[in-house]
Amino acid sequence: MVHTRFAPSPTGFVHIGSIYSVLLDFAVARKNHGKFTIRIEDTDRNRYVADAEAKLYEAIDWFGLQEDESSRKGGKFAPYHQSERLAVYQEYVQKLITSGNAYYCFCTTERLDQMRKDQQKSGKPPMYDKHCRNLSAEEVKANLDKKIPYVIRLKVPENIDIEVNDLIRGKIFFPSKDVDDQVLLKSDGFPTYHLAAIVDDHLMEITHIIRGEEWLPSSPKHVLLYQMFGWQMPVLFHTPTLRNPDKTKLSKRKGHTNVGWYQDQGFLPEAILNFIGQLGWTHPEGKEIFSLEEFVQLFKLEDVSPAGPVFDETKLRWMNGKYIREILSEDELFERIKKYLTLAISDQQLKKVIPLIKERLEVLSQVNDLLQFLLPEQQIDVELVKKQSKKTEEEIKKLLIDLQEALQTDEEWTVQSIELDIRNLKASYPDWGGRNYFMTIRVVTTAFPVTPPLFESIEVLGKELVLKRVESVINKL
Structure with missing residues (x-):
């Protein structure tokens, strides 16, 4: 029977390169209906770190690469600590x-x-x-x-x-x-x-x-x-040795090697496994996106190239974004985003805004920056408004008074009605360039020059808050 093992020393954080080895151990064992064991090599007492083993198992569980036998599960060949x-x-x-x-x-x-x-x-x-x-x-x-x-x-x-x-x-x-x-x-x-x-x-x-x-x-x-x-x-x-884009050995001096960093950033474990599965190995059909189950089914050790593959974080971020946009359902994405959300935003608001922000998400921790515009207490920077408009204060004020009136009389408050209000108003301001016009309204209503789509953002913010923000800028001009 095929029997693989991962035998780390508990001397610090879990290295992303260790997960690469674990993935291969796991895949070979599962593909051949064998066993995968984790053994703790803790004989170097000078470098021993007390919580390193617990962090290892947390990472193993996060990636879904559970072992058959180990120090926490026991097994036929216990004990699994070398010190024992x-x-x-x-x-x-x-x-x-x-x-x-x-x-x-x-x-x-x-x-x-x-x-x-x-x-x-x-x-x-x-x-x-x-x-x-x-x-x-x-x-x-x-x-x-x-x-x-x-x-x-x-x-x-x-x-x-x-x-x-x-x-x-x-x-x-x-x-x-x-x-x-x-x-x-x-x-x-x-x-x-x-x-x-x-x-x-x-x-x-x-x-x-x-x-x-x-x-x-x-x-x-x-x-x-x-x-x-x-x-x-x-x-x-x-x-093969994992390398930085400059072909040096992957290390914490030039890249991120701690699994905890990827967790904190909001990378998805399945996206990371998909990415590292391609380091030195190519899917027979040339596919870039595939599941762990598919990898286990197709992977062969002898197909791995001995040349050191590049660990390209830019590509990993792209792949993570693909998983966010195309693989996860909106319900799954909602549950995962909640773990990273630190802003006081209701579940109802979050569910409504997820379709608007997921196109911009590469990692889940970005959600807080993308949703800052929803906070009622968010102040509008008048100088930023001026910068976007490239108009005088009087010209900006006139536009905002007309915008206020148009939105005030909007009884439907839908994305479509808001878009109609704002586009119809543009006809009265032919001397405003399109970009300056819409960016001015974006900053006045959302407080930021970069947000989810404008009309959808205004609709989610709600009529009361949007009008309050427009009024606050008028009063400052």
Whole structure:
């Protein structure tokens, strides 16, 4: 049975690149009627962040990418926190010691620091110099009896090429002389990722390892561990690195990487999944808009391009707008907008105005700016009115008195009747350019030069408020 896993470290916010990996894990498992597991790799206690795990699961739920087994759901292979599995790693690292595939290292921090400085001075890559690799059994026992602090390192075979088979990159060979004798167990008794992940992936019967391209250089160490334990290697798939439009690696310095930011802005989770699903993968029919269900049905790991795809926020905003305008029903849009609305606007008003604003919405948080014009207390900037009209105060005042009269006598107060009132009045002002005329009325009635369609906005505002605003500007001129 196909079994995928997502194994994050709880060290901070949820990265949008992590959701890319989760989507692929989820899709491969669902497509093959398998299982998707979330395992928490919390062995790096120095970087541990207390609420990071909760935020991860909140993001998973928001995107609708629920797992089958995890630290919150339990499962056949519990526990799913690596910090609760320390005895398991101790057992397996001792097996490596016994088989001669790992060794105790008693080097002090001071010695290792000096070693790295010397390597840097001579232009060598920072690697352990194997100082403790060939200690005799007697020397090791003596150091252990003295309780000298130690780590346990992987004993990388010498003078061989290590073959890593990546699903989309093919066979890659790493000379063992370039592979470090990696620390497997730290002095505090906690394993490093390189031991814990391999042991857990095997014991949890993971069949497909989907992880970031940055882990590719570590893969030869993992291949060696599988060989040393005599275990079958899972399918390895390293996702392409997501890039900024300038082709640099996607990072918080140049773009938005925190899932929380996308939530706060009002991006739709289904639109984000649609967008990231196309990063390195193309729909067989060339479609740009498709559902998660369709993606799961059609997606194949081997169809992903290894070239780093560009995470284009401009395109994501366009796609999010498409979902707002074309995918969500007005009832769905109403419920989602309410979560972002901070203005004192009634449900009735909101439902009435949604058809007017959705064409302008790219993200849901824009709703507050677009609906400012509805607030009764909104003041009209007379200087802005003058700027739009390019007329004298007396000319503006004359127009507004006539507008006031035309609207005052409108008994229907419909979009059609309001449009007729304003267009008929224009005939009496032939010296006013069309743009200046309508923009002046827009600012006087709505307070803003950019709003939903003018006649619809005036109708939603209501006769009483519109006339009050016109009167207030007349009095200021």
